[in-house]
Amino acid sequence: MTLFARYRILLPVLSLAILLAATFYMQPRAMSYFGVNLLFNLAVPIALATIAQMCIIMVNDIDLSLGAFVSLVACVVATFLNDTPLLGLVILLALVLAYAALGAVIHALDLPAIVVTLGMSFVWGGLALFILPSPGGSSPDWLRTLMTVKPPFVPMAVVASVLIAGITHLLFIRSGLGTVLRGVGGNARSVARAGWPVIRLKALAYGCAGLFGVLAGMALVGLTTSADANIALRYTLLSIAGVILGGGEFTGGKVSPVGAVIGALTLTLAASFLSFLRLSPDWQIGAQGAILILVLTARLLFTRRDAQA
Amino acid sequence: MKLLHKPWLWSWVAAAAAFALTVTLTGGSGASELAYAALSFGAFAAIVGLGQMLVITLGPGNVDLSIPATMTLAGTLALKTMGSDPGTAWLGLGVAILVGLGTGLANFTLIYLLRLPPIIATLAASLVYQSIAIWSNRGLRIKPPEGLADFATGRFFGISNVALVGLALSVVIWVLLERSVWGRWLLASGQNLRAARLAGIPVEAVRAATYLAVTVFAAIAGYLLASFSGGAALNMGTEYLLMSIAVVVIGGTSIAGGSSNVPGVWGASLFMFLVVSMLNSYGAGAGVRLILTGTIIIGIVIAASTRRATR
Numbered sequence: 001m002t003l004f005a006r007y008r009i010l011l012p013v014l015s016l017a018i019l020l021a022a023t024f025y026m027q028p029r030a031m032s033y034f035g036v037n038l039l040f041n042l043a044v045p046i047a048l049a050t051i052a053q054m055c056i057i058m059v060n061d062i063d064l065s066l067g068a069f070v071s072l073v074a075c076v077v078a079t080f081l082n083d084t085p086l087l088g089l090v091i092l093l094a095l096v097l098a099y100a101a102l103g104a105v106i107h108a109l110d111l112p113a114i115v116v117t118l119g120m121s122f123v124w125g126g127l128a129l130f131i132l133p134s135p136g137g138s139s140p141d142w143l144r145t146l147m148t149v150k151p152p153f154v155p156m157a158v159v160a161s162v163l164i165a166g167i168t169h170l171l172f173i174r175s176g177l178g179t180v181l182r183g184v185g186g187n188a189r190s191v192a193r194a195g196w197p198v199i200r201l202k203a204l205a206y207g208c209a210g211l212f213g214v215l216a217g218m219a220l221v222g223l224t225t226s227a228d229a230n231i232a233l234r235y236t237l238l239s240i241a242g243v244i245l246g247g248g249e250f251t252g253g254k255v256s257p258v259g260a261v262i263g264a265l266t267l268t269l270a271a272s273f274l275s276f277l278r279l280s281p282d283w284q285i286g287a288q289g290a291i292l293i294l295v296l297t298a299r300l301l302f303t304r305r306d307a308q309a
Numbered sequence: 310m311k312l313l314h315k316p317w318l319w320s321w322v323a324a325a326a327a328f329a330l331t332v333t334l335t336g337g338s339g340a341s342e343l344a345y346a347a348l349s350f351g352a353f354a355a356i357v358g359l360g361q362m363l364v365i366t367l368g369p370g371n372v373d374l375s376i377p378a379t380m381t382l383a384g385t386l387a388l389k390t391m392g393s394d395p396g397t398a399w400l401g402l403g404v405a406i407l408v409g410l411g412t413g414l415a416n417f418t419l420i421y422l423l424r425l426p427p428i429i430a431t432l433a434a435s436l437v438y439q440s441i442a443i444w445s446n447r448g449l450r451i452k453p454p455e456g457l458a459d460f461a462t463g464r465f466f467g468i469s470n471v472a473l474v475g476l477a478l479s480v481v482i483w484v485l486l487e488r489s490v491w492g493r494w495l496l497a498s499g500q501n502l503r504a505a506r507l508a509g510i511p512v513e514a515v516r517a518a519t520y521l522a523v524t525v526f527a528a529i530a531g532y533l534l535a536s537f538s539g540g541a542a543l544n545m546g547t548e549y550l551l552m553s554i555a556v557v558v559i560g561g562t563s564i565a566g567g568s569s570n571v572p573g574v575w576g577a578s579l580f581m582f583l584v585v586s587m588l589n590s591y592g593a594g595a596g597v598r599l600i601l602t603g604t605i606i607i608g609i610v611i612a613a614s615t616r617r618a619t620r
Contacts, residue, residue, distance in 0.1 A: 062428070064551070112564035114372075115610050118551055122603030130596035237374070237432055244429050250370060286440025292433040297423050 008247040011302060012262040015245075015295045019269050026276040037155035041223060043268035044147070044160045045070070046238055048216035050246070050264040051168050051257060053239035055209035057248055058172070058255045059202055060185045061106065061113030065121035066213060067236035069095075071229055072128040073217025078137025078227035081218075085140070096210040103206025107199045121236070128229035135228030139221045147222030160219075161261055168257035171208075181205050185253025241292055242267055247299070266295070316561030316568075319612060320576030323559075323605075327583035331590050341467075347582045348468060349537075352475035353530050354578035357549050358556035359482050360526030362574055363519045364427075365557050368499045368566030371427050373523045375416055375435035376553050377546030380531030382442040383408040384541035387532045388451045398457040402532060409528030412438055413521035420520065421513065427520075439543075446543055453536040461536035471533055475575075478526070483571040492569075495519060500567035556581060559609050 023039070024031045030039060049070055056063040073095065081088030102120065106113050149156050172178035183191045184201050192198045216235070221227055244250075245266055246259025270291045274284050328347070332340045357376050364373045386408055387401040412434070419430035452458070463470050486492035494515045497505040506512045530549070535541040558564055559580065560573025584605060588598045 064554075109611055111610055112558070115554070115558045115564060116607055118554055118558075119603040119606035119610065121551065122599045122606065124603075126596045126599030126601075126603065128596075129594075129599065133596070241429065241432065244426070250426050250428070280444075282444040283440050285443070286437040289433040289436025289440070292429075292436070293419065293423070293425075296425055296429065296433070300423055300425075 009256060009259050009262075011295075011299050012246045012256075012259045012266070015298070016262050016266045016269070019266060019273055019291075023269060023273045023276060026273070030272075030276070033153075033155055037157055039269060039272050040155070040157035040161065040265060043265050044157055044164075045216045045220035045223065045232070046235065046242065046268055047161055047164055047261045047264040048212050048219055049232070049235045050239045050242035050260045051164065052209040052212035052216060054243045054246075054248060054255045054257060054260045055172075055205050055212065056113070056117075057240075057243050057250060058182055058185050058253055059103075059205045060188075060251050060253070061117075062240065062250070063117045063209065064114060064236055065117040065124055066209075066239055067233040068121040068124035068128070069099075069210075069213045070217045070220065070232035070235050071227075072124040072131075073214050074221050074224075074227035074231050075128045075132040075137065075229060077143070077218050077221040078139060079131055081143075082138055082140045092214050096207055096214055099210025099213070100203040100207030103209075104199050104203040106206075107202040125229065132227060132229055135226060135231075137221075137227050139225040143218060143222040144225060147219060161265060165258045165261040168261075172255070172257050177204075182253035182255065185251070185255075238264070238267055245292065245295055267292075316613070317570050317573030317576055318561075319609065320560045320573050320580055323609065324576050324580035324583055327580055327587045331583065331587040334590050343583075343586065345464070345467070345469060346586070347579050348472040350582045351575070351578040352469070352472040353534050353537075354549065354552050354556050354581055355475045355575050356478060356530040356533075357527050357553040358560070358574040358578055359479060359571065360523035361553040362557045362560070362562050362569055362571075363482070363495065364523045365554075365562060365564060366495055366499045366566055366569045367516060367519055368502060369564075371566065372554065373416065373431045373520065373527075374428060374550060375412060375431040375438060375524065376527040377548075377550045378435035378438035378442065379409060379412045379524045379527040380534065380546035380549060381541065381543060382412065382438045382445075382531070383528035384531035384535030384545060385442045385446045385543075388453055388535050388541050389445060391451075391454050391457070393452045393454055395454050395456055397454055398460070401454075401457065402529075405528045405532035406525055409525035410521060412528075413524035416524065417517050417520040421517070443543060446541065450540040450542075452540055457536045458539060461533055471537060474529075474533065478529070479571050479575065486569050486571065491515070491518070496567055496569065552581065555606055559606060561613065 029035060049066055053063055053066055073092065076088060076091050080091055102116065105111065106116055147156070151159050172181065180191060180196055181201055181204065184198060184205065188198055191201070217232070220232060224231070242263035243255065243260050244263070246256055246261070246263030248255040248259060267288070270288050271284070274287045279287060328343065331343060357380070361373060361376065364371050383405040387405040390404045391397040391401040416431050416434050419425050419434055420427050423430070453461070460470050465473060486495070494505070494510045497508070497510055498512045498515050502512060531546060534545055538545070556574050556577035559577035560570050562568060562570045562573060584602060585598060588601055593601070
């Protein structure tokens, strides 16, 4: 079974394929352009948020504020970016820079990221409430058009997922800088000894997280056409689960962008699959947890067998 | 000088400052009411915080995200069993503790047998607990038995009963940590798991006991909170996820593990309540309140870290 160890991506792909097959078996009508689009529509923002979380996990930290951050971005997009596009862009840029600064501060003062991001989740949530005290706003037209575009043959959600996975794979796995960034998670000291300014690398990793967080918020508003301050709070936990489901690990810079996107798709699909099962709504959340446990157990069985072999 | 180096000092200073600022605004009136409210509401945060503190002491990567779900499940099942009948308070408490033991055991099984990272294991398991709570709650709101509701909202010698329960639990934890072998084992496991194992400490037993303790504490808090607020609600635990981590860290417990701090958890719990009431009494809106709360949390963490560096 060294196959699974060499190609860590295989197991996430397999889990998604099995879940997809099961969904199509339960509901053959889903096997269409329209059906697939419906299944994966909401996966695009989740996939982007998962990539953002992956950037943080890549440098051995964890981000508990991501859900609040995406919510804040959604509020900014639905108000400022819609009404005064230039101001909106400036605010979004400032948010990305704030994330980068956060990474630098966390590294410079050697702060526990889990606590700083915990504090930031209050700050983002407060700002979001400030901008949009009650649900509302509306999506910029171009964003709405972009998110509902109907490319030939393959639905937008699938095209977007493939694009996100491909670009982030190039960015974090193939590029030299991406390799160094993963090195910070692997062994920050050796990266520092090799002459890299770790503080700037950490800022870069956090900045990337901020950027993908912003993209997630924009994608979300493009789909929902409005926002509220709590719109994406569940993304914090979803994104962590997505990264791990996609073969990433909490330490050591072992992450996979393609896996993270697949993890996000799997989590989204799990929800649709469960509704096709005609499961009582009471058990939907629980079954999602069970699927998560199941996939991770499968992964463990394979990796442990490898360790013994 | 020795007092200044106590890591719990800062959370108490911050709590006292928030208290003073609030009371100054009202011109000294309502000070005892504020203290009373802080103790009652702070007690819930302190009880779950104590459990979370034990888990965080186990070292990096150890954190229990199933606290809110366990609180909700324990509150729901306990109230359902009691069914508002008088004289069933102890039965309800028993049910709550059983729920805590059950979820703790399930969490640890996932962590130990499946080798899942605790964050993921408790997160995934909490989704299941939440479902069980939704299923058994079914939207109906059962009132707690009258005697229990009176106890939960009542006071004894001017201190709320909930705070007294919390204090009693804190003393037990403090004695266990500072004076018992188990406490030494826990601290040793948190400082260096491998060294602790080689030294012959039953680290897995220590970990199991800790993951059981945190959910039992959460269950007790859920039971009390449901009795306090006149019924269990499905979202009653939500705010305690971030709260439990925040009070531990503000209280001076190292997030890197291996050091615990019981008084700090109390200081931080009081502070978290007092800062909100301070901002409320100064007329801050919900948004400003959240922003300031977050800024203060980060400020305290930065203060704590620079203090560590200069020592």
